[in-house]
Amino acid sequence: xxxxxxxxxxxxxxxxxxxxxxxxxxxxxxxxxxxxxxxxxxxxxxxxxxxxxxxxxxxxxxxxxxxxxxxxxxxxxxxxxxxxxxxxxxxxxxxxxxxxxxxxxxxxxxxxxxxxxxxxxxxxxxxxxxxxxxxxxxxxxxxxxxxxxxxxxxxxxxxxxxxxxxxxxxxxxxxxxxxxxxxxxxxxxxxxxxxxxxxxxxxxxxxxxxxxxxxxxxxxxxxxxxxxxxxxxxxxxxxxxxxxxxxxxxxxxxxxxxxxxxxxxxxxxxxxxxxxxxxxxxxxxxxxxxxxxxxxxxxxxxxxxxxxxxxxxxxxxxxxxxxxxxxxxxxxxxxxxxxxxxxxxxxxxxxxxxxxxxxxxxxxxxxxxxxxxxxxxxxxxxxxxxxxxxxxxxxxxxxxxxxxxxxxxxxxxxxxxxxxxxxxxxxxxxxxxxxx
Amino acid sequence: xxxxxxxxxxxxxxxxxxxxxxxxxxxxxxxxxxxxxxxxxxxxxxxxxxxxxxxxxxxxxxxxxxxxxxxxxxxxxxxxxxxxxxxxxxxxxxxxxxxxxxxxxxxxxxxxxxxxxxxxxxxxxxxxxxxxxxxxxxxxxxxxxxxxxxxxxxxxxxxxxxxxxxxxxxxxxxxxxxxxxxxxxxxxxxxxxxxxxxxxxxxxxxxxxxxxxxxxxxxxxxxxxxxxxxxxxxxxxxxxxxxxxxxxxxxxxxxxxxxxxxxxxxxxxxxxxxxxxxxxxxxxxxxxxxxxxxxxxxxxxxxxxxxxxxxxxxxxxxxxxxxxxxxxxxxxxxxxxxxxxxxxxxxxxxxxxxxxxxxxxxxxxxxxxxxxxxxxxxxxxxxxxxxxxxxxxxxxxxxxxxxxxxxxxxxxxxxxxxxxxxxxxxxxxxxxxxxxxxxxxxxxxxxxxxxxxxxxxxxxxxxxxxxxxxxxxxxxxxxxxxxxxxxxxxxxxxxxxxxxxxxxxxxxxxxxxxxxx
Numbered sequence: 001x002x003x004x005x006x007x008x009x010x011x012x013x014x015x016x017x018x019x020x021x022x023x024x025x026x027x028x029x030x031x032x033x034x035x036x037x038x039x040x041x042x043x044x045x046x047x048x049x050x051x052x053x054x055x056x057x058x059x060x061x062x063x064x065x066x067x068x069x070x071x072x073x074x075x076x077x078x079x080x081x082x083x084x085x086x087x088x089x090x091x092x093x094x095x096x097x098x099x100x101x102x103x104x105x106x107x108x109x110x111x112x113x114x115x116x117x118x119x120x121x122x123x124x125x126x127x128x129x130x131x132x133x134x135x136x137x138x139x140x141x142x143x144x145x146x147x148x149x150x151x152x153x154x155x156x157x158x159x160x161x162x163x164x165x166x167x168x169x170x171x172x173x174x175x176x177x178x179x180x181x182x183x184x185x186x187x188x189x190x191x192x193x194x195x196x197x198x199x200x201x202x203x204x205x206x207x208x209x210x211x212x213x214x215x216x217x218x219x220x221x222x223x224x225x226x227x228x229x230x231x232x233x234x235x236x237x238x239x240x241x242x243x244x245x246x247x248x249x250x251x252x253x254x255x256x257x258x259x260x261x262x263x264x265x266x267x268x269x270x271x272x273x274x275x276x277x278x279x280x281x282x283x284x285x286x287x288x289x290x291x292x293x294x295x296x297x298x299x300x301x302x303x304x305x306x307x308x309x310x311x312x313x314x315x316x317x318x319x320x321x322x323x324x325x326x327x328x329x330x331x332x333x334x335x336x337x338x339x340x341x342x343x344x345x346x347x348x349x350x351x352x353x354x355x356x357x358x359x360x361x362x363x364x365x366x367x368x369x370x371x372x373x374x375x376x377x378x379x380x381x382x383x384x385x386x387x388x389x390x391x392x393x394x395x396x397x398x399x400x401x402x403x404x405x406x407x408x409x410x411x412x413x414x415x416x417x418x419x420x421x422x423x424x425x426x427x428x429x430x431x432x433x434x435x436x
Numbered sequence: 437x438x439x440x441x442x443x444x445x446x447x448x449x450x451x452x453x454x455x456x457x458x459x460x461x462x463x464x465x466x467x468x469x470x471x472x473x474x475x476x477x478x479x480x481x482x483x484x485x486x487x488x489x490x491x492x493x494x495x496x497x498x499x500x501x502x503x504x505x506x507x508x509x510x511x512x513x514x515x516x517x518x519x520x521x522x523x524x525x526x527x528x529x530x531x532x533x534x535x536x537x538x539x540x541x542x543x544x545x546x547x548x549x550x551x552x553x554x555x556x557x558x559x560x561x562x563x564x565x566x567x568x569x570x571x572x573x574x575x576x577x578x579x580x581x582x583x584x585x586x587x588x589x590x591x592x593x594x595x596x597x598x599x600x601x602x603x604x605x606x607x608x609x610x611x612x613x614x615x616x617x618x619x620x621x622x623x624x625x626x627x628x629x630x631x632x633x634x635x636x637x638x639x640x641x642x643x644x645x646x647x648x649x650x651x652x653x654x655x656x657x658x659x660x661x662x663x664x665x666x667x668x669x670x671x672x673x674x675x676x677x678x679x680x681x682x683x684x685x686x687x688x689x690x691x692x693x694x695x696x697x698x699x700x701x702x703x704x705x706x707x708x709x710x711x712x713x714x715x716x717x718x719x720x721x722x723x724x725x726x727x728x729x730x731x732x733x734x735x736x737x738x739x740x741x742x743x744x745x746x747x748x749x750x751x752x753x754x755x756x757x758x759x760x761x762x763x764x765x766x767x768x769x770x771x772x773x774x775x776x777x778x779x780x781x782x783x784x785x786x787x788x789x790x791x792x793x794x795x796x797x798x799x800x801x802x803x804x805x806x807x808x809x810x811x812x813x814x815x816x817x818x819x820x821x822x823x824x825x826x827x828x829x830x831x832x833x834x835x836x837x838x839x840x841x842x843x844x845x846x847x848x849x850x851x852x853x854x855x856x857x858x859x860x861x862x863x864x865x866x867x868x869x870x871x872x873x874x875x876x877x878x879x880x881x882x883x884x885x886x887x888x889x890x891x892x893x894x895x896x897x898x899x900x901x902x903x904x905x906x907x908x909x910x911x912x913x914x915x916x917x918x919x920x921x922x923x924x925x926x927x928x929x930x931x932x933x934x935x936x937x938x939x940x941x942x943x944x945x946x947x948x949x950x951x952x953x
Contacts, residue, residue, distance in 0.1 A: 329799055329868040362877055366798040 016403045017410060024417040024427065031413050032406075034398050036384035038377055040239040043356075043433055045231070048242060048378035050353035051345065051371060053228035055378075058344035059221040060113045061120075062145040064089045066214030070207045074262050075182050075200065077189065083142045084130060090117070096253060097222035105252050106222040107229060113221075116140070119347055141340035145213065147299075148337075151291040153209045155316055158290040162212065162258065162283040165276065166205045175204040178262045178269040208272055211260040216284035219256065223249045228350070239381060246385035247392065254281035281389075289386050293379055294419065295319035299336045323379045325424040328372035342368045345375065360436050370436050377430050387416050439493040441485060442507040445517065446554055448477040449524070449546040456539045456546075464538035471542035472528045475549055479521035485509055486518075492559060502613055502622040503566070506559035512689065512759060513556040515906040516682055519766045520556065522892075523678040524549040526885040527671035530774050532781060533881075541582060544574035545671060552679050556686065561609040561622035568605060568651075568687070571680055572598040575672065583667040590660075590667035597650050597660040605647035605687070611640045612695060627695045637699035644692050645707070651684030652740045655714040665733035670777030673729070677736050678770035682762045685740070688747050689758065689914065697916045700750060704916075705838065707748035712841040712848070714741025719851035723858060728779065728786040731855060732772050735815060738848055739765050745838070745845050746830035751918065754833025755911035760826035760903035764896060767822055768814045771889035775808035778882060779863075782875040788859065793868030795860075804878055805864050807886050812856035814893045817849055822893045825900030837917055 020028045027037050038044050068085035076082070090112045093100035098110025121127060123138035133139050156163050165171055179200050183189040193200045227236070227245055236242050258280060260272035272278065298305045298312065298321050305311045313319060326338065346368060349357075357363065357370045391398075395412055396405035420427040429435040452474025456467050492508035509517065528545055535541055547570070554567035572595065580591035613620045616630040632640070649657040665673050693700050700707075718738025725731040743765065746758035779794065780786050782801060794800040814821035817828070827849060834842045896902045 327867060329793065329796065329873060361874065362799070365877055369798045 016401065017406045020410060020414060022414050022417055023421060027427065027431075028410070028413045028417055031384065031387065032398060032409065034244075034388075035240045036243040036381050037387075037427060037430075038239050038381045038384065039431055041433065044377060045236060045239050045242060046352060046356070047374040048239065048381050049227055049231040049236065050350045050356075051374045051378045052224035053350050054345040054348040054353070054371070055375070056221045056224035056228070057113050057116050057119075057348040058140050058341075059217050059224065060116050061085075061140040062142065063214045063217035063221060064092055064112065065140075065142055066145055066149070066210045066217070067092070070210035070214060071261055071263050074207055074264070075179065075203055083134060083139070094218060094222055095256070096219060097225075105249075106226045108222040108225050113225070115348055124347070141337075141344050144337040144341040144344065145217075147296070148288070148292045149206070149209050149213045151296045152213060152287055153206055154297065155287075155291040155295050155319070157317070158287040160278075160283045160287055162278055162287070165272070165278070166208060170276075171272065172201065174269070174271045174273075175201055178264065178271050179204065181264045181267070181269060182262070204271060207262070208260040211272070212258055212284050213288065215256070215258050216280065216288055219249075219253050219280060243381055243385045243388065246382060247389050250281060250285065250385065250389045251392075254279060254285075256280040258283045285386070286390075289383060292322055293324050293383055294322045296321045299338060320422055320424055323376055324383060324420070324426060325422070326372075326376065326426070327424070328369055328376060338372065339368070342372050342375070345371055373436055376426055380427065380430055387413070439491045439507075441481065441490045442493045442509065442557060445478055445481050445485070445507075445557060446550060448474040448481070449550045449553070450474075452546045453543045456542050459539070461537065461539050464535045465533050467538040467542055468528060468531060468533070468535065471546060472525050474546050475521045475524035475528065478549070478553065479518065479525060482514065482517050482521055486514055497563075501562065502560075502620050503562040504560050504623065505563060506623055507557040508559045509557065511907040511910040512686065515759065515763055516556045516686055517553055519682070519763055520549060520552045520679045523674060523766060523770050526770060526774070526888060527674040527678075530674060530777055530885040531669070531671045536582070541578070541669075544578050545675065547574040548578070548675055548680065552683060555683055559624045561612055561624070561627060561691075564687075564690075565602075565605055565609050568683060569602045571683065572602060575676060575680060578672040579664060579668045582669040582672070585667075586663065587667050590663045593660045594664045597653075597657070601647045601650035604643045604650075608640050608643035608647060608691070611636065611643065612691075615640070624690070624694075627691075630695075632696065634698055634702075637696045638702070641692055641696045641699040641703055644688065644696070645703075648684040648687040648692070649710070651687070652681050652744070653684070653737065654710055654740055654744050655717045655737065658714075658718075658737050661737060662730050662733040665736070665773075666727060666729045670773055670780065673773045674770040674777075677732075677773060678766040681736070681740065682766055685743050685747065685758065685762050688744070689755065693747060693750050693755070693914050693916065697750075701916050704748040704750060708745055708834070708838040708841040711741045711744030711746075711748055712838075712844040714738065714744060715845040715848035716741075716851075719848045719855070722855040723851065725855075726788050728776050728788060728791075728859065728863070729773075731788075731859060732769070732776060735772070735852065735855065736765070736769050738852070739769075739815065742827060742830050742845055742849060745834050745841055748841075749834035749837040750914070750916040751833045751837060752908075752912045752915040753829055754837070755915055756904055756907050757826060757829025757831075757833045759907040759911065760829055760900070763903050763906075764814070764822040764826035764893075767889055767892050767896065768811055771807065771811040771886055771893055772815070774886040774889060775804050775811060778804045778878050778886065779808075781882070782878065783872065784875075788862050790872075791863045792866035793864075793873070795864040796868045796873075799868055799873045801878060803883060804886070805860075807883075807890050809856075809860060809864070810890055811893065812852070812859070814897065816852035816856055819897070820894070821897035822903065824897055825903055829904060 019025060022028055030039075031037065038048065065083060065085045068089040069079070069082050072086065072089075073079050073082045093110035094108065095102050097104065097106040097108035100110045120130070120133070120140070123133045123136075125133070125136060125138045179193055180190070183193065223246065227242060230236055230245070236245070256279065257274040258272070258278040259270070259274045259276070262269045262271055295316065297319065328338075349371065353371070353374070357367045361370060391409060391412055395409050396402070398409070400406055400409070417427075419425070426435075452471055455470050455473070459467050459470060461467070490509060492506065495505035497503045497505045524545060528542060531541065551567045551570035551574070554570065555564050558564040558567055576591050576595045576598065579594055580587055583590055609622065612627055612632075613622050615632045615636040616626065617632075646657070650660075653661050664676065668676065715738045718734045718736070718741055722731045722734035722738060725734060739761070743758050743761045746754040746761060776786060779791070779801060783791060783794075785791065795802055795805050810821070814823040817823045831842055831846055834845075
């Protein structure tokens with residue numbers, strides 16, 4: 001019998017479209033409700049924000065050094081010191097954070113992060129010269145950043161006009177001027193350039209991708225720093241909040257120019273001028289997510305693949321070796337890029353993540369794997385932000401009342417989830433906290 | 437040292453059995469700690485007996501039956517006694533901290549030690565038989581009570597083979613007494629001195645080959661081994677492979693080569709063939725196994741084949757190699773199973789198809805796998821490890837007598853690398869299964885037994901005299917064939933042992949000092 005004080009239940013609006021029958025229907029419904037592929041739990045929020053912070057510090061080095069290599073080291077045939085960015089680049093003001101920024105969107109300082117500078121000085125071993133830190137491998141590992149750059153260079157046809165532009169006459173003319181200026185007074189290299197022009201042109205293309213990725217990460221580093229600060233202030237209430245912050249961030253800088261300038265003897269050579277109109281979202285962010293999160297390439301040292309037995313797809317678009325598919329467990333072999341990234345993040349973990357890792361699995365012993373899996377969770381959240389941003393840009397609002405529009409959104413989400421149907425995808429695993 | 441010191445070598449395990457009964461079964465780690473005291477003291481006493489030669493002990497027991505309590509140590513028995521004490525101590529330490537029914541478990545391990553040590557110390561045929569049979573009871577109980585899912589059938593098979601082995605040995609020992617020229621005297625001195633008719637020698641040797649061939653085991657008498665090694669608890673397998681199987685080898689050497697030299701010479705081509713076949717059969721079967729325990733069992737069978745080859749040739753060098761192989765194999769097989777035990781304890785399985793990626797530095801068992809790799813390398817005869825000098829001596833000593841069998845065994849020995857690589861490729865490398873890899877890493881106390889064995893395997897490889905130096909004199913005395921290409925080039929073993937400039941004399945006493953019987 002209903003108690004007299006009971007209020008009648010509010011009528012629930014019937015859903016405008018039927019539930020999805022996709023294998024990841026739960027995830028799709030969550031995305032349709034404005035959520036992330038990563039379940040909204042306090043621990044997930046803590047994990048992803050903690051790892052964003054740990055990622056942001058080395059990323060602050062990555063983007064500075066990537067730009068240093070693209071703009072200053074350029075075609076140095078023996079770039080032994082390319083991982084030693086000049087003070088000018090360590091002090092380079094971030095374009096979107098700090099008082100000196102051109103367009104201040106995020107908080108943060110304008111120079112390299114203090115934790116980064118402290119680590120560069122002391123490392124794990126102690127205070128010694130940069131060269132000794134480098135030789136002892138007690139440093140930020142740029143090899144991971146270069147692997148990401150190479151993935152973007154190698155995987156083509158990921159949307160945008162950037163790669164096609166690298167074959168244009170305009171680009172070749174600009175590159176030609178830069179090459180000749182760089183090797184002016186060096187008949188040997190100029191002779192080699194005359195003999196093998198494509199080899200040099202390929203190197204310039206690579207440098208352009210260094211610039212592309214550097215400009216991409218220049219944006220992401222302060223975003224992650226700010227997310228960490230907001231979390232510490234108690235600002236984020238759940239995983240969707242964190243994802244929406246990323247979505248807003250993406251749109252805030254979607255139009256930042258992507259360019260490649262080279263500085264040779266004080267003169268700036270615009271290999272890719274800003275006037276070409278390449279923008280951050282379409283020419284850097286989306287290709288980066290596609291190339292690095294989804295595709296990349298089998299890292300040597302993680303697993304052996306037999307291409308003759310078709311264990312490696314013939315079509316590059318089918319590659320699935322990115323962090324969203326990565327089996328983090330075998331990672332840990334010395335020197336391979338995923339391990340190097342984890343090693344980088346290990347130095348900057350916030351205390352609450354350190355404590356979390358101590359409570360699970362092997363505690364201190366396998367922190368590298370635990371943080372790798374946290375990183376995987378966090379990148380599912382970043383990918384969710386990108387998916388939502390794309391949906392926002394290309395399709396309809398989530399609260400649209402037109403069933404056809406909602407079905408269009410549904411098809412979009414289902415198409416995105418289809419990419420995680422392959423057995424290597426870790427989407428099912430990250431739905432629970434047991435996966436560590 | 438007084439003769440009674442030899443008796444004291446048998447008392448520590450006995451006291452250990454009593455001591456563990458005083459502790460509550462609820463405290464298995466304390467029981468384990470007390471149990472290990474027995475073999476540890478035994479080891480120390482044996483080392484004392486080595487440094488301070490001890491005269492033989494003669495005590496009358498049942499003279500009408502020819503049974504007397506004659507104990508002595510020489511260059512054959514002392515190293516094996518040391519090995520027994522060491523492996524027993526490490527096997528006890530390798531048992532899990534939460535061992536069920538710990539008092540009975542460790543008491544039975546100590547009883548096994550008592551039997552084996554008694555057999556090595558015995559200088560009377562019937563006393564040897566008594567100790568030989570004593571071993572069967574605790575080992576069978578250990579398999580039957582603490583074994584795996586098929587422990588019942590493993591225990592039944594083990595005791596059936598063991599019973600046949602014991603009965604044939606009984607028949608052989610009694611025959612030695614009956615046919616002996618000095619009356620029914622079963623002391624070793626009497627047995628060695630009596631000249632048996634050739635026909636009797638042949639019949640008795642056949643019995644001995646059956647008795648000890650079952651214990652070793654050697655093809656085709658190995659039926660009990662794979663199942664027992666697969667089902668028995670790891671400490672028990674360490675004892676069976678590391679120590680108990682050496683009873684068979686020691687018996688063949690002491691009784692077959694020592695007391696029946698003519699028959700041994702006549703039958704040795706067949707014995708060599710059995711050894712070579714065992715080596716090949718064991719290695720090929722090891723390659724085909726899908727379970728690590730069974731792989732190790734067949735690997736052990738193969739290496740027993742090498743030992744038998746060395747015994748069959750019966751040259752001074754081959755016999756010295758056979759003794760060295762007993763010691764090396766004892767340590768290596770114990771190390772192999774100690775590592776397998778750690779893998780099984782952590783992953784819950786030894787099935788090769790279910791394991792992969794154990795070399796993973798963060799979530800695998802890299803330390804254990806490293807030790808396992810080293811043990812496999814030692815088994816394969818990689819220079820610098822214990823297996824190398826032993827196998828080299830066996831091959832070198834047997835080549836002049838049985839070149840074909842030696843060549844076949846040499847090739848079989850090379851197969852060790854095949855199954856070692858196959859095992860590592862499948863278990864060590866590859867993908868670590870996310871669903872299974874949530875075990876904890878091994879702690880130092882768990883690793884300690886394997887680490888001690890690892891150090892010994894490396895130490896014996898770098899200093900081979902620790903394996904070969906003990907038995908130089910005995911090997912020469914027992915040899916039924918000469919070593920043509922060494923006899924003129926190298927001084928006699930006695931001279932070598934007495935030379936102040938050699939490692940042998942510097943570190944191990946001349947074995948003649950140990951010969952007290």
